[in-house]
């Protein structure tokens with residue numbers, strides 16, 4: 435595998451503000467990489483740095499093996515797709531698609547042929563003579579994609595391209611973008627703050643916080659083995675539950691308030707203070723006696739699942755069965771010891 439985009443120790447300062455801190459990332463050719471993280475963590479800054487729209491303060495950036503320092507955006511051979519589609523309102527779909535080709539001196543007939551080809555790929559063939567205002571949000575997004583594809587770039591950079599669309603259309607467009615990526619054999623970097631989008635679309639997920647890459651890996655590896663409490667809480671929906679406790683004398687459980695105990699599959703250091711993490715989907719209502727309890731504060735049923743929230747709001751449980759509990763019920767829970775995560779209360783690091 436060769437890296438199509440290689441970032442080494444990238445730092446970016448905006449004046450005194452340190453927006454990217456020693457970011458290193460290798461993006462393989464043909465891969466679909468998602469950048470996720472809370473608002474302001476530096477996702478767009480990283481993407482814009484790759485595109486050359488921001489100047490990096492220090493570090494190395496290579497695209498297709500070439501060092502990019504001083505290379506202006508238009509010579510990086512990269513296409514960006516934004517949340518606001520940035521279509522030209524006074525141009526038809528066809529003109530929007532061919533604009534950049536014409537700008538680069540491609541002849542009219544050739545540009546037209548290319549537009550037809552791209553329109554077929556993106557499902558726009560019947561819409562070529564329409565204006566952007568005559569298109570739905572999803573169709574506009576497809577034109578933006580088409581405009582990116584037509585130049586056959588070395589990589590696609592997406593900055594929250596679906597956030598203007600309604601929920602159903604987003605789900606559909608996710609699949610379309612991923613399918614298109616696969617068909618074109620493209621290399622894509624996709625920024626989103628929606629971890630579900632990241633998990634479902636990407637081969638490789640990069641979780642950022644405050645300008646730092648907290649963890650990167652395959653989606654399910656991040657879900658199964660988060661390196662710290664932040665990643666554990668960010669990946670997975672609903673979010674992982676966190677419970678403060680102390681490792682028991684025998685080292686095989688976490689003692690939490692009220693004498694409850696969360697079992698562990700391995701020996702931990704007795705009497706150590708920890709934060710135990712358990713995903714809502716890994717809590718089960720116990721059939722018999724239970725070592726861990728919670729008091730129901732809220733019951734929500736979606737039909738396919740029941741969500742129980744504890745009275746103090748700290749814990750959530752999801753089960754696909756319909757559960758006949760009411761507010762105030764005390765519920766015993768089974769916890770699979772193999773699915774309990776432990777974190778250091780101070781550093782948040784996985785134990």
Ligand SMILES: Nc1ncnc2c1ncn2[C@@H]1O[C@H](COP(=O)(O)OP(=O)(O)OP(=O)(O)O)[C@@H](O)[C@H]1O
Nearest residue numbers: 448451453471472473474475476477478479480627
């Ligand atoms: N031109 C600028 N001058 C100063 N600070 C900036 C500039 N652009 C961005 N920042 C700061 O850098 C940080 C990262 O911004 P960035 O746009 O990369 O965040 P983001 O992860 O894309 O967030 P969001 O999810 O809200 O889009 C933010 O704290 C932002 O305020």
Ligand SMILES: [Mg+2]
Nearest residue numbers: 477478479593
């Ligand atoms: Mg952003």
